[in-house]
Amino acid sequence: xQLDRLLIQTLESWHRAGVSELAQASEVQGLLEAxxxxxxxxxxPSTPAPTRRDxxxxxxxxxxxxxPSKPSPSEQITKTSAPQETIVTKPSLPQTMNRxxxxxxxxxxxxxxxxxxxxxxxxxxxxxTVFGVGDPEATVMFIGEAPGADxxxxxxxxxxRAGKLLDKIIEACGWTREELYICNILRCRPPGNRxxxxxxxxxxxxxxxxxxxxxDPDYIVCWGTIAAQNVLNTKTPIGRMRGELFERGRARVLxxxxxxxxxxNPPAKKLVWEDLKILLAELGIDPDKK
Numbered sequence: 104x105q106l107d108r109l110l111i112q113t114l115e116s117w118h119r120a121g122v123s124e125l126a127q128a129s130e131v132q133g134l135l136e137a138x139x140x141x142x143x144x145x146x147x148p149s150t151p152a153p154t155r156r157d158x159x160x161x162x163x164x165x166x167x168x169x170x171p172s173k174p175s176p177s178e179q180i181t182k183t184s185a186p187q188e189t190i191v192t193k194p195s196l197p198q199t200m201n202r203x204x205x206x207x208x209x210x211x212x213x214x215x216x217x218x219x220x221x222x223x224x225x226x227x228x229x230x231x232t233v234f235g236v237g238d239p240e241a242t243v244m245f246i247g248e249a250p251g252a253d254x255x256x257x258x259x260x261x262x263x264r265a266g267k268l269l270d271k272i273i274e275a276c277g278w279t280r281e282e283l284y285i286c287n288i289l290r291c292r293p294p295g296n297r298x299x300x301x302x303x304x305x306x307x308x309x310x311x312x313x314x315x316x317x318x319d320p321d322y323i324v325c326w327g328t329i330a331a332q333n334v335l336n337t338k339t340p341i342g343r344m345r346g347e348l349f350e351r352g353r354a355r356v357l358x359x360x361x362x363x364x365x366x367x368n369p370p371a372k373k374l375v376w377e378d379l380k381i382l383l384a385e386l387g388i389d390p391d392k393k
Contacts, residue, residue, distance in 0.1 A: 200317075205239035208317045212310060216290050221306040225291035230255045235286030235314055243278075243382070244320040244354075245269075246311070248329040248361060249289035249299050260285050265362035269326075272362070276379060277388060284318045286311070288333050304333050315354070322382060323354050327361030345378050348385070357382050 200208070213234040220226040233250040236259050245261075253263035261269045273280060289299045289307050299307075311333075315323070325331040328341040335349055335356060344358040359378040360371050383390050 202240055205317055209235070209239055209314065212313045212317070216310050219290075219306075219310075222291065222303050225289070225293065225303065228294050229291045231258045232290045233258055233260055233287065233292070234290055234310075235260065235284060237280060237284035238282055239284065239318055241282065241284035241318055241320055242386075243283050243322045243324065244315065244318055245283055245285045245324050245326060246330045246334055247285070247287045247326045249287050249296075250292040251296050252292065254287075255292035260287050261362070264366060268362040268365060272375070272379070275376070276383060276390065284314075284320065286314055288330055299329055304329070308333070315352075320354055322385070323351060323356045324379075324382065325356060325358045327364065330361075331356075331358040345374065346381070348381065355385065 213232075216232050216234050219232070233254045237244075247260060250260060251263050251265070253266070254260055260266075270280065273283065288304050288311060290310060291307075293299055293303070323334060325334050331341050331344050332338060334351060335344070335358070337344075341358055341360060345360070349356040349358070357378060359375045360368075365372050365375060380390055
């Protein structure tokens with residue numbers, strides 16, 4: 104009876120307060136969970152005091168609190184896998200780099216190349232490494248195969264007999280060496296001017312990749328089979344790749360015969376010129392008016 108009187112008194116007090124009906128408990132909880140939480144975006148953020156584990160809780164009921172948000176995958180990577188020290192090997196956004204930043208990046212890569220000993224034979228027999236030369240913002244990049252004896256002595260690609268012929272080809276296109284960026288698949292001379300081995304090319308690929316991404320050319324010209332097959336990751340012979348443009352990343356790639364091949368086979372010069380005219384047409388240049 105005492106419990107009944109207490110219940111009646113409670114209901115009467117709710118009625119005087121304006122409550123006309125009661126919802127079921129499950130409905131009340133659903134409304135509470137769906138109720139939007141409003142915040143004042145102008146209010147200064149508050150920093151809660153540290154809470155001891157054995158302190159009594161003074162927070163709102165659990166169903167009114169939003170669960171702690173988990174960091175996104177990108178946030179998790181940033182927080183857990185970011186190295187303590189970053190060594191610049193290539194730009195993440197080369198198109199946003201200015202000239203000085205590209206020069207700095209290439210200089211850093213060249214410094215690492217000069218100390219590279221991945222290929223024991225090449226490191227022991229080289230005079231110096233041959234990194235690359237030219238405009239760090241070049242529209243067109245030339246990639247050859249490997250340094251020869253003259254390149255090994257001077258530290259610059261394409262300076263021997265084949266380089267002299269390349270200079271004439273560049274002039275015929277209306278360019279200068281300074282307008283291009285020129286490098287090789289390898290940065291060390293193979294003994295006896297032999298072809299680079301697949302292992303040697305693979306060891307040097309990180310440096311080539313870094314150069315390409317730093318300069319970020321619109322066009323790449325691969326001179327010879329070794330260059331074309333490594334840049335395009337194919338085993339197709341050069342004779343079947345010449346005469347058309349391929350793609351590597353955002354760059355368009357033209358493959359043609361190496362100048363040293365032209366020294367041995369002068370009639371092939373005509374084929375090389377036909378290939379280069381494809382590139383010149385892409386650039387809006389009419390070689391016949393030069």
